[in-house]
Amino acid sequence: MxxxxxxxIGLFDSGMGGLTVLKALATTxxxxxxxxxxxxxxxxxxxxxxxxxxxxxxxxxxxxxARGVKMLVIACNTATANALPVVQAKxxxxxxxxxxxxxxxxxxxxxxxxxxxVIGTEATIRSDVYAKAIHALRPDAITSAKACTLFVSMAEExxxxxxxxxxxxxxxxxxxxxxxxRTPKPDTMILGCTHFPLLKTALERVVGGDVVVVDPxxxxxxxxxxxxxxxxxxxxxxxxxxxxxMTTDNQERFARTGSLFLGRTLTVEEIELVDL
Amino acid sequence: MxxxxxxxIGLFDSGMGGLTVLKALATTxxxxxxxxxxxxxxxxxxxxxxxxxxxxxxxxxxxxxARGVKMLVIACNTATANALPVVQAKxxxxxxxxxxxxxxxxxxxxxxxxxxxVIGTEATIRSDVYAKAIHALRPDAITSAKACTLFVSMAEExxxxxxxxxxxxxxxxxxxxxxxxRTPKPDTMILGCTHFPLLKTALERVVGGDVVVVDPxxxxxxxxxxxxxxxxxxxxxxxxxxxxxMTTDNQERFARTGSLFLGRTLTVEEIELVDL
Numbered sequence: 001m002x003x004x005x006x007x008x009i010g011l012f013d014s015g016m017g018g019l020t021v022l023k024a025l026a027t028t029x030x031x032x033x034x035x036x037x038x039x040x041x042x043x044x045x046x047x048x049x050x051x052x053x054x055x056x057x058x059x060x061x062x063x064x065x066a067r068g069v070k071m072l073v074i075a076c077n078t079a080t081a082n083a084l085p086v087v088q089a090k091x092x093x094x095x096x097x098x099x100x101x102x103x104x105x106x107x108x109x110x111x112x113x114x115x116x117x118v119i120g121t122e123a124t125i126r127s128d129v130y131a132k133a134i135h136a137l138r139p140d141a142i143t144s145a146k147a148c149t150l151f152v153s154m155a156e157e158x159x160x161x162x163x164x165x166x167x168x169x170x171x172x173x174x175x176x177x178x179x180x181x182r183t184p185k186p187d188t189m190i191l192g193c194t195h196f197p198l199l200k201t202a203l204e205r206v207v208g209g210d211v212v213v214v215d216p217x218x219x220x221x222x223x224x225x226x227x228x229x230x231x232x233x234x235x236x237x238x239x240x241x242x243x244x245x246m247t248t249d250n251q252e253r254f255a256r257t258g259s260l261f262l263g264r265t266l267t268v269e270e271i272e273l274v275d276l
Numbered sequence: 277m278x279x280x281x282x283x284x285i286g287l288f289d290s291g292m293g294g295l296t297v298l299k300a301l302a303t304t305x306x307x308x309x310x311x312x313x314x315x316x317x318x319x320x321x322x323x324x325x326x327x328x329x330x331x332x333x334x335x336x337x338x339x340x341x342a343r344g345v346k347m348l349v350i351a352c353n354t355a356t357a358n359a360l361p362v363v364q365a366k367x368x369x370x371x372x373x374x375x376x377x378x379x380x381x382x383x384x385x386x387x388x389x390x391x392x393x394v395i396g397t398e399a400t401i402r403s404d405v406y407a408k409a410i411h412a413l414r415p416d417a418i419t420s421a422k423a424c425t426l427f428v429s430m431a432e433e434x435x436x437x438x439x440x441x442x443x444x445x446x447x448x449x450x451x452x453x454x455x456x457x458r459t460p461k462p463d464t465m466i467l468g469c470t471h472f473p474l475l476k477t478a479l480e481r482v483v484g485g486d487v488v489v490v491d492p493x494x495x496x497x498x499x500x501x502x503x504x505x506x507x508x509x510x511x512x513x514x515x516x517x518x519x520x521x522m523t524t525d526n527q528e529r530f531a532r533t534g535s536l537f538l539g540r541t542l543t544v545e546e547i548e549l550v551d552l
């Protein structure tokens with residue numbers, strides 16, 4: 001079936017972190033319709049095993065495809081890291097984009113020294129996909145990685161700034177950026193989880209002003225635009241694009257926490273409850 | 277079907293927190309066989325909606341019942357708070373015990389002033405079941421409650437003690453126990469989540485030595501023993517009781533984190549992967 005340019009772009013995330021990607025897409029492509037699915041009933045994916053992540057991601061992608069989308073964006077690092085090729089194979093020729101490769105590309109462009117650290121969930125770090133994507137672009141890069149499990153809950157709680165938040169950041173990052181770090185410090189840090197941009201201010205204070213903190217969301221949006229142009233799928237209808245939200249659980253929580261991620265008030269009425 | 281005394285007691289939790297209850301049961305009833313199911317694939321339940329929690333708890337309870345158990349213990353406050361009556365109705369006449377009522381009873385016994393605070397997950401606090409259970413036992417009790425969402429991740433990460441952990445405890449508890457608390461301080465605090473006993477030392481330092489911190493796990497074990505005696509279901513076989521573990525995801529993580537909760541090394545070989 002030939003995709004129509006007026007169809008929405010489908011975005012999938014395990015929860016609400018992917019809303020940072022939706023926000024970037026809405027800014028970069030204001031005439032596109034966006035259909036977001038957050039699998040909040042089974043969140044977080046970041047502590048789950050690979051097979052489980054693949055099963056859940058396929059189910060969620062299938063839901064979006066059934067609604068009719070012209071492109072899929074896996075707006076979740078854990079799902080991208082573990083399931084992107086499987087989703088691409090299953091739904092071909094539908095274009096399916098992840099967040100890892102764009103994030104790696106932005107980091108390689110930003111880094112002078114080639115020392116790049118990735119922070120993310122346990123499952124993303126375990127998959128090692130960022131290191132692979134970085135080395136494909138710059139073989140002499142020196143990568144390191146750190147799972148920062150608590151950051152997901154903190155972002156969803158709205159614990160984003162202040163002394164305590166910075167102390168928790170230091171708890172995770174001191175062996176990389178602290179006074180007693182044993183290796184030269186990276187000059188670039190990738191926020192390898194879509195929740196982490198909410199902690200960006202605190203993280204920047206902790207790692208210091210000489211470290212570039214890369215949020216892949218912006219690069220993903222650029223990548224989506226390029227792909228839409230290449231496939232001749234840019235929406236040319238008149239008027240503003242719309243956003244529609246689906247969640248698998250607890251619309252109240254989605255509205256409350258989603259507002260933090262979007263930077264605007266999201267109401268329960270805007271959110272559809274779906275089952276997978 | 278008449279239950280046989282040699283059958284195991286089934287324990288269910290959304291993850292690994294219920295292992296604190298299993299540990300207490302194994303100590304109190306050393307000759308009983310214990311069959312534990314942790315639904316780690318869909319953990320945490322504490323941030324989910326009521327209907328979802330009921331659906332998941334019924335599926336997990338059904339799995340344990342199918343294996344053959346003489347009693348079910350819902351070793352999870354969130355599942356007890358939201359789904360206990362539904363599980364009891366569905367699997368009657370099988371005895372099904374939760375963790376809330378025993379915890380409330382222990383707190384009422386410990387409290388002099390009648391001022392009792394419950395800390396737990398968002399879903400447990402929202403359900404208000406602890407306040408109801410406490411008031412049923414002591415109508416003039418003055419209850420308060422606080423959702424401490426980050427504590428679950430902290431316990432699972434092994435972040436249990438130290439200055440940073442105490443600072444996070446203060447972040448949640450200062451308006452109840454801090455210098456600027458506006459109401460008289462409670463003299464009793466219920467750990468209304470089976471993860472929280474791992475933070476007990478830090479919590480006791482933060483709330484002060486004059487506050488009794490109640491861990492329902494011990495009281496649950498006493499309640500289970502009384503119920504088994506009443507139903508003539510105590511296992512009278514010779515030899516030590518055994519423990520068998522089932523998880524819905526990521527045996528490695530279950531072994532690693534489960535060891536923290538059990539206080540002994542749990543190996544991957546002891547853990548069976550099951551689907552719900």
